[in-house]
Amino acid sequence: MPAPAAAPARIEREVGQRLSPLQIFEITAAREVKLSRLLMLYISSGLAFMLLPGTFLGVWNLLAISAQRSATSVSPAWIQAHGHAQIFGWIGTFILGIGFHSIPKLRRVQGFGLWAPWMSWGLWVAGVGLRWWATVEQWHWRILLPISAGMELAAFLIFFRAVSGHRPQDAGKSKFEEWIFAVVAGAVGFLATLFLNLASALYLAWEASSPELPHYFDQYFLVFQTWGCLVPFVWGFSAKWLPIFLGLRPLHGRRLLWAVGLNSLGVCLAPFSLRGTVLLLLAGVVTAIHALRLLQPAERPAKLKGVHASFPFFVRTAYIWAMISALLAVWAANAAEARGVWGASRHALTVGFLSTMVFAIGQRVLPAFSGMRLLFSAQGMFVGLFLLTVGCGMRVGSEVLAYQGLLASAWRWLPVSAITEMSAVTVFALNLAITFLKRPPFPPMVGTRAENSTIAIS
Numbered sequence: 001m002p003a004p005a006a007a008p009a010r011i012e013r014e015v016g017q018r019l020s021p022l023q024i025f026e027i028t029a030a031r032e033v034k035l036s037r038l039l040m041l042y043i044s045s046g047l048a049f050m051l052l053p054g055t056f057l058g059v060w061n062l063l064a065i066s067a068q069r070s071a072t073s074v075s076p077a078w079i080q081a082h083g084h085a086q087i088f089g090w091i092g093t094f095i096l097g098i099g100f101h102s103i104p105k106l107r108r109v110q111g112f113g114l115w116a117p118w119m120s121w122g123l124w125v126a127g128v129g130l131r132w133w134a135t136v137e138q139w140h141w142r143i144l145l146p147i148s149a150g151m152e153l154a155a156f157l158i159f160f161r162a163v164s165g166h167r168p169q170d171a172g173k174s175k176f177e178e179w180i181f182a183v184v185a186g187a188v189g190f191l192a193t194l195f196l197n198l199a200s201a202l203y204l205a206w207e208a209s210s211p212e213l214p215h216y217f218d219q220y221f222l223v224f225q226t227w228g229c230l231v232p233f234v235w236g237f238s239a240k241w242l243p244i245f246l247g248l249r250p251l252h253g254r255r256l257l258w259a260v261g262l263n264s265l266g267v268c269l270a271p272f273s274l275r276g277t278v279l280l281l282l283a284g285v286v287t288a289i290h291a292l293r294l295l296q297p298a299e300r301p302a303k304l305k306g307v308h309a310s311f312p313f314f315v316r317t318a319y320i321w322a323m324i325s326a327l328l329a330v331w332a333a334n335a336a337e338a339r340g341v342w343g344a345s346r347h348a349l350t351v352g353f354l355s356t357m358v359f360a361i362g363q364r365v366l367p368a369f370s371g372m373r374l375l376f377s378a379q380g381m382f383v384g385l386f387l388l389t390v391g392c393g394m395r396v397g398s399e400v401l402a403y404q405g406l407l408a409s410a411w412r413w414l415p416v417s418a419i420t421e422m423s424a425v426t427v428f429a430l431n432l433a434i435t436f437l438k439r440p441p442f443p444p445m446v447g448t449r450a451e452n453s454t455i456a457i458s
Helices: 004-016 021-068 074-100 116-138 141-164 178-207 215-245 253-271 274-290 311-333 339-369 378-403 408-437 449-456
Strands: none
Touching: 004 274, 021 074, 021 116, 021 339, 021 408, 074 116, 074 141, 074 178, 074 215, 116 141, 116 274, 178 215, 178 253, 215 253, 215 274, 215 311, 215 339, 253 274, 274 311, 311 339, 311 378, 339 378, 339 408, 378 408
């Protein structure tokens, strides 16, 4: 990691003249303010997708399903629009924003402008919004679907180009740490997913009678979106941050690479053997949990400054949800009729694992990354995570019991679970929104990104 004193010298080299300490402070502070505002723009956009076309549309769909007691009572196109807004609009926007904020060269005074993250944001938000609108309203969808998919791919290619030149920050290190390989696997999965998204949009525009993806393709596409893209990202950032946040024992780096390899192999196998895929995904989850040492006694006390004391519990709960999702997928792949089980597996992964990790880690790091702010309410963090966990448990249980015809009264749990989860995401969004609106208690930090990150996680 570069020495802190290297930052003023680097700024002077970029400007081409000697600067006073005050001038260096002003230049660095201005740059950090711009980057913090850019990150808040990405996060706010993600929250908007999460609340409006994501969660609220999902609740509407679930209320209709519960009223009719049939999963086929809602248009699959609406369900797919809800999923696209959640995966790409919410979590995808978060990933792009955090990724851009973490690029060291964005902090250079000369040689790299902020046009790349701004252009990427505009294309991404417009693309995701167009996709949702075209799928729900079916207005000129044959034109809008390919355009939206092309915009999303272009936005990610700008991001991919910006991060591809990243090198280890520590000059003494000759290779990347293992967590970076997990993030790279997620980025490659993200890119592959967006190419598949474009190909499917072109197919629908040319051949289909509606913007609805065929069921068999949608099954495989969901595997690529979740397990192939988002799961490796979460594993990578977990390996980076959780040993510090939770006081865990040192990471088993090689086992993490094995987990990523098993998961990637399972995703690649999905079009050919669903049974083989789900077994590999389950093996990958178990290996990742073991590599992170999540279920072993902690080595040091958890760092809970600014967050609720339940933070370690919910992080571990998220990984338990990932294991439940994989086990349900194994059941569904070997059952004759398992629509409800497939849905329960997806929900356990997207809400139980991915959303819980975003709720937990996001409220831990985003306030600090957005101008060294403090989370507005630690109690609000607990309420959101608690409601999300309860709602997810009810949803997963009711889908298995109701859709399989095992318990008729479980149909009545569906709307309750939907309202509970909607309350959770509303609390989460409000907590972050108020945090961003508050004035940061500290001035922008001067120095390298490494210095800021150290302060942020302490």
